[in-house]
Amino acid sequence: MNDQRPVAIVIFIFLVGLVLLTKLFLIQVMDDSFMKKAERNAIQRVVDHPYRGLVYDRNGKLLVYNNPIFDLMLVPKEFEVGDTTKFLELFKISKEELIEAYEAARKYSYVKPSPLIKQISTTEFARMQDYLIDYPGLFIMTRSVRSYPLPIAAHALGYIGEINARQLERDSTNYYVQGDYTGLSGMERFYEEELRGNKGVKYKMVNVRGVDKGPFKDGEYDTASVAGKNITSTIDMELQRYGEMLMSGKKGSVVAIEPKTGEILAMISAPFYDPNDLTGSEFSKTYRSLNSDESKPLFNRPIMATYPPGSIFKVVQSLIGLQEGVLTPETTFACNKSLVACHNHPSPVNLFGAIRNSCNPYYHQAFRQIINQEVSSNTYKDTEIGLNAWRENVLKFGLGGRLGVDMPNEKGGDVPSSKYYDRFYGEGRWKYSTIYSLSIGQGEMLVTPLQMANLAAIFANKGYYYTPHLVKAVDGDPGQIPGKYQIKNEVGVDAHHFDMIQDAMAQALYGTATRAIIKDIEIAGKTGTAQNPHGEDHSVFVAFAPKNDPKIAIAVYVENAGWGGRAAASTASLMIEKYIRKEITRPELEKYVLAGNFIY
């Protein structure tokens, strides 16, 4: 009767084994989600942040470094205070602060560290270090923030901050994660990849309470971080500092370039701010206040502000006219004030005189020669052809488009083409009389201070330029800088045409900018006034020096400071002397600039 029952029991035993093994097969072999869950449980990815590269000035002086700051951390589980009074005395905190910090730490985690005292100075840290051994559960955590030995060059150097959502989305390399720091402006942004280095990753095991249980697989999958590369900037720290001193309390730009290389020696955007304020825990607070400041201290004027080039553009007009053969040094025009206003000077003038005196009617007439070369019998057509041909020539001077400086957000300015006037007036409905204000650098033209400084470099170099840049070497190697900064750009005007131009610019100082004259250093310069419909005109001056062997080309903009011969010319002159002579021999001029009363 019971014979089949043992067999049933045996079948049941096999069935149990089969069901268990099947279910085990399903979760162990078929389903790998448990492996991922296990990794999430027990393996913690710890990112090893690399040391960000330093930035030096052209003479090897430190501009940007990493400053370690120390946080005293507390692990509640291990923490034993012993003699409380002594503890409070040693660590200089109140009993209430200690209790509050401890409660907060307990609330966060019993076994993970929480900050007890934040941002301890290096000296305090050194003092505390000796006592730490007596207090289990306390340790120092080091972080680093960007620091600047001198509070200068904020705009050129830029700042770093937490990466934002849009940048994260655009990061195709998937290098960054939320909370990472990245260069947000200036060189910090442009050379982010060089400066940042490469993150390392350590995998460590943790138990259910998050306590470290050592490296995963003995560190087999760990990678070491690679420190960022140091960058040598083209900036001359002393010149930059001096320029910022001169520009303090004013609005405007100073850009100084070494003509032979395109290296930017100084780049000042006023008003400026102390770059040390845009670091660490102060970042968001400072950023908000700077961003809402009406004088726009975050606005990087040398590359973002655009102005009409004004009289300085007459030099470019002269060079194009000479190259085109429509002007010669002997070409003479009368200073006919019925064409366009001018100040009083001898008339008629030749080209030299026109530059020296900045004669507006001369260029009104000379520009017509450039534009209307009678290629077409139709005046309108002829003007269109002439304008576009002229525009091509102007673009070669680095105008009307971004130069490509190594900073983000550069503006290109504007040089209008026939299309612009077609759109505005209709095709075939404009001619020279419509566009004549271009002749003296007014009208629809816009340039940045950087482009103006580059013009000065072109005048100094007699017809070529290197794209202005801020980087001199990467990791001490000049060969690692971007290739485009090593290419010579010709402007298409023969060198001999510049001789007379340079002479005229040197002479111009005696007419329009006597304040700029320095004994023993021959400066070639040109004043300008950028018209400002909203208030007092902007004072502009471009120059290079010494005339025979140019070491520095400079453009200075002082906003709302009126005529170029005063504020801008004086500032440029002081900058030139500072750079070439390393000292200032005219304290009264320095006082004049610092006082800042240019309108009278």
Added chain:
Amino acid sequence: MRESDIQINRVDWLVVAIYFALVIFGWFNIYAAVYDSQAPQSMFDMSINSGQQLVRIGISVVLIVLIMVADYRFFENLSLFIYLFFIALLVVTPFIGKEVNGQVLTVGFGSFRIQPGEFAKLATALALAKVMERPTFDLSKTKNQLVAFGVLLLPVALILLQPDTGTAMVYFSLLVMFYREGFPQRYYILGFGFIALTLLALGIENNLYLVAGIGLIILILILMGKKTWQRIVVFSLIGVGMIAYSYSIDFVVSKLPEHQQNRIMVLFNPNLDPLGVGWNVTQSKIAIGSGGLLGKGYLEGTQTKFDFVPEQHTDFIFCTLGEEFGWVGSLVVIGLFVTLLVRLVIMAERQKTRFSRIYGYGVISILLFHFMINIAMTIGLFPVVGIPLPFFSYGGSSLWSFTIMLFIFVKMDSSRAMQLGRLG
């Protein structure tokens, strides 16, 4: 001297080999469960579980030797005394025992403590064998059924007082032995049907599906047999009763306090509450599931030794095995258990006395239940009940009671030639 020689030759060495394989493999896993790669301690270190377990294994070997050299009639003759002794111990446990987490499981002095509940299993198996030994004892008779269930339910009642539901449940595994000894089949069919209906009523969200299913089965049963009106009425009443029962289950559950409802519902869907009630099962499944085919390697597991799985060296020891040895490791251990159990069935069937056959099936029942429920709970096939994996889990009482239980049967089996004359 001659007598013991014969016995040694007749020892079932396969069972002994599987026993030692499981104990030693278990010991390695106990070490792995507490192993700390940052502060590795010797496997023999007495301050950790594996060191202590080794001592218990040593004591087990002594127990085995004592059992094997004892007279084969010893346990048979003393079976009722042993039973009564442990019943008495269970009675006094709540008064002299040590309370841990609201349960009073152990008695003893100093560091030597045993769980009477563990030993009472084998005592009950012995007592039942003794009671049911008579050739005239027929389990289809109500009187005999009452006697057998009386012996079975007495320790269950006492253990429920401790309270230790998991251990109490184990006693019902002896129904497997009752089955072999002629307990009527219809009760099992009823029982399984009842359990299945309960599970379905709890597991299926919409009871209408269940009603439709029951209706369909009843209809098929009616159509298959003779269509007399009595039959139709009886089947219909059964169907109505089943439907009423399934609704009443849901009603009762909905009246339970919420945390008890959760306990039941988590069985069907552990993801309902992965950090609370479902934590054990979720973490246990992660540990086992992350083992893959071949496992992470011995001492390379992360889930068990870093305490993600609670009770990882006692009731959840299978997690360590699954994580570090993978499916292949699971296959080996499950294979060993299945082989052992089938071997024990073969041995039970070849016994010459009813006593030793009934006892053998008692051993099979208890081992099968532990093996099945323990592993099923670690992989989410059964609710979490605190019962150990035989021979494998950490703990003295469980190891010793299983060892004694198994080797009493091995001893009986090796002496079966001498029992020849007594066959009824």
